[in-house]
Amino acid sequence: MTVALAVSQLVKTWKGLFGPEQHALRGLTLSVPTGAAFGLIGPNGAGKTTFIKVLLGVVRPTSGDVTVLGGDPQDTAIRARIGYLPERMHLPAALKGRDFLRSVSTLKGLSPADLELDRLLERVGLRTGSQRVGTFSKGMRQRLGLAAAMLGQPELLILDEPTDGIDPVGRVEVRALLLEEKKRGATILLNSHLLAETERICDRIGVLEHGQLRLEGTLDDVRRAASCWVVRFEGEVPAIDVEAAGFTRVDGAWSFEGDVQGLNEALDGARSRGLRVVALTPQTRDLEAVLTDSLTSRESN
DSSP: OOEEEEEEEEEEEEOOSSSOOEEEEEEEEEEEETTOEEEEEOOTTSSHHHHHHHHTTSSOOSEEEEEETTBOTTSHHHHTTEEEEOSSOOOOTTSBHHHHHHHHHHHTTOOOOHHHHHHHHHHTTOOOSSSBGGGOOHHHHHHHHHHHHHTTOOSEEEEESTTTTOOHHHHHHHHHHHHHHHHHTOEEEEEOSOHHHHHHHOSEEEEEETTEEEEEEEHHHHHHTTOEEEEEESSOOOHHHHHHHTOEEETTEEEEESOHHHHHHHHHHHHHTTOOEEEEEEEOOOHHHHHHHHHHHHHHO
């Protein structure tokens, strides 16, 4: 398995003029496989934006190792293989949409024809390249920024709130577009507060909080961490036997909360009491519950 980006023991501190140092990243270690769609979630101030700036070579880490597309993010040749959509787009109002893409193309060392630019604009849902940016709505500006990030079919797309300001129908279109990019082979790093959208696009998730990675893995693994399992036994079963095996009665069903190893031990205990399992269903959580539980666990420790 090849890796699109990897960081090891990444630390970034900011020196305050009048106060103590601010720790944005605290020993972050993470790798994202090539071709994956990775969702980075966490509360405001978790260090997500700083992490993205490090990957883009905009900010140098205080310590730790960073590799992006097999090289140093400070290398201009590496940067040329990355498409980036920032959270806040500052676009020149006087330029037309096509002219803006052409200026970005020049910066990337590309020379696409007008027809290619128009096709890209249409692909992101902008029907004309002759409209001036100053007349664009927030959603249209976001679409233009996404088109700029996709110029040259980059190997890595780093997208910060890509559907911000876009209506629900537009979000469906952007989602389909990003899945097309993933199918093409691009690696996607998505930072979004719209957790439902993140679930629909990403196959791997990382929960960042206070500059540390709290959870990381496939979407299913992260949603099942400390998950709940609903079990159905054959016939009428003595509650005392089921409870002794480690199960709890919840809403008329028997459930078990814990990891897979604990679940198997509980099932073995149930079988040793003569109980027969006829159904076992994992109750996965959505990302909102994952994030909330992660922060609650942190506060209670």
